[in-house]
Amino acid sequence: xxxxxxxxTLYADPNCTDDVVLAAIADDPKKQExxxxxxxxxxxxxxxxxxxxxxxxxxxxxxxxxxxxHKSNKTRHSIQLAMAASVAFVVGxxxxxxxxxxxxxxxxxxxAHVHYEGGYALDAQENFSLQQVNAKLAQFGGEFTEELxxxxxxxxCDFEKVRSLHMVMQGxxxxxxxxxxxxxxxxxxxxxxxxxxYKSQAIDVKGASIVVVGEEDANVQKMKxxxxxxxxxxx
Amino acid sequence: xxSRKKNSQASVSSDMANKQKRYEVLVLALHNDIFRYxxxxxxxxxxxxxxVQETFLRAWKSLDSxxxxxxxxxxxxxxxxxxxxxxxxxxxxxxxxxxDVSVIDDQLSNEVEIEHRELRAIMASxxxxxxxxxxxxxxxxxxxxxxxxxxxxxxxxxxxxxxxxRNQVKEALDKTNDNWGRTNG
Numbered sequence: 557x558x559x560x561x562x563x564x565t566l567y568a569d570p571n572c573t574d575d576v577v578l579a580a581i582a583d584d585p586k587k588q589e590x591x592x593x594x595x596x597x598x599x600x601x602x603x604x605x606x607x608x609x610x611x612x613x614x615x616x617x618x619x620x621x622x623x624x625x626h627k628s629n630k631t632r633h634s635i636q637l638a639m640a641a642s643v644a645f646v647v648g649x650x651x652x653x654x655x656x657x658x659x660x661x662x663x664x665x666x667x668a669h670v671h672y673e674g675g676y677a678l679d680a681q682e683n684f685s686l687q688q689v690n691a692k693l694a695q696f697g698g699e700f701t702e703e704l705x706x707x708x709x710x711x712x713c714d715f716e717k718v719r720s721l722h723m724v725m726q727g728x729x730x731x732x733x734x735x736x737x738x739x740x741x742x743x744x745x746x747x748x749x750x751x752x753x754y755k756s757q758a759i760d761v762k763g764a765s766i767v768v769v770g771e772e773d774a775n776v777q778k779m780k781x782x783x784x785x786x787x788x789x790x791x
Numbered sequence: 792x793x794s795r796k797k798n799s800q801a802s803v804s805s806d807m808a809n810k811q812k813r814y815e816v817l818v819l820a821l822h823n824d825i826f827r828y829x830x831x832x833x834x835x836x837x838x839x840x841x842x843v844q845e846t847f848l849r850a851w852k853s854l855d856s857x858x859x860x861x862x863x864x865x866x867x868x869x870x871x872x873x874x875x876x877x878x879x880x881x882x883x884x885x886x887x888x889x890x891d892v893s894v895i896d897d898q899l900s901n902e903v904e905i906e907h908r909e910l911r912a913i914m915a916s917x918x919x920x921x922x923x924x925x926x927x928x929x930x931x932x933x934x935x936x937x938x939x940x941x942x943x944x945x946x947x948x949x950x951x952x953x954x955x956x957r958n959q960v961k962e963a964l965d966k967t968n969d970n971w972g973r974t975n976g
Contacts, residue, residue, distance in 0.1 A: 567961075568953040569928070569935060597961065598929075604910040605929050607830045609823050610840070617818045617844065621851040622811065
């Protein structure tokens with residue numbers, strides 16, 4: 557190996573482990589010196605090449621990828637969650653609305669009942685005593701505690717498949733019809749109605765709903781309050 | 792139906808955890824050298840940071856294609872070089888050319904610092920075809936064969952370039968030393 561080739565080889569790779577090169581170094585002190593110098597230079601270059609890496613760089617590299625993969629995971633999950641939530645919402649809403657639309661409006665139904673019945677009950681001219689009325693009302697576990705005035709009619713009737721007490725009483729301005737209807741989940745007794753020349757108001761008391769139907773000038777409100785005060789349920 | 796779905800999801804997330812683990816090991820083991828190499832490649836620390844981030848992002852995305860962890864280093868270098876080339880495609884006129892590498896800071900003693908700064912300036916002033924194989928050798932301890940493979944060059948070419956690179960460094964050093972001697976004497 558001539559001088560030039562020797563230098564070329566070591567310059568190209570100061571850590572060369574070629575046997576020929578190593579032997580040449582061992583044989584020649586001058587070459588040894590050259591080798592040492594070159595090694596030193598290489599060490600310096602190595603040190604000089606060690607650029608300082610920013611402290612947070614490794615975290616940046618890891619966080620960025622973690623966030624990216626989490627982000628894609630999270631969007632998928634939140635879409636699923638949003639879809640589940642909206643389905644639940646729609647189901648809940650439609651169930652509530654369906655249920656409400658199916659509730660029987662007692663005050664409306666009572667007007668229809670009176671109207672349909674015509675004069676059958678309204679034209680009755682009997683006079684029921686409090687005991688007689690209470691005897692019927694006892695079937696629902698209730699009773700009136702005070703005199704009701706003139707009761708022209710009192711009998712059971714079928715109020716949309718629910719057995720109820722139908723009475724016709726003397727109100728302030730003429731006769732009013734009164735229904736006492738045992739509670740039912742499908743009933744809605746929290747409103748009033750008017751139509752076909754009648755108006756009605758419904759109220760829930762303990763044990764039953766009371767609906768008062770009168771002609772348009774009748775004070776059904778007052779009658780309703782009176783009855784509410786007078787009725788008692790044992791259960 | 793639901794339980795099967797759950798199982799497959801569980802295995803997906805455990806795959807995910809594995810991938811995450813692999814990635815973190817890769818970053819911890821190699822980010823220093825990759826970053827340093829990038830610095831010498833582009834001669835600008837900020838650009839180097841960007842490129843290395845892009846490199847690791849791509850590495851993350853295609854981590855499944857890395858079958859052998861031993862090949863990770865050269866795999867990352869390949870990605871890095873591609874990212875660097877991409878940078879030139881994107882910004883043809885925005886070439887960074889900082890020869891003094893003044894962005895490189897250190898807290899060494901003054902004398903050593905001066906010597907290092909000098910050496911850095913010289914190494915940075917080498918043309919890319921000399922600088923790149925030299926840095927692969929110095930930073931990653933690559934052999935001539937490995938450099939040839941990485942840069943897709945003939946080994947003789949690589950050895951010649953390495954020789955010329957060191958020769959230029961040596962000459963430049965001797966020159967500055969002469970100058971020092973002259974100005975001081």
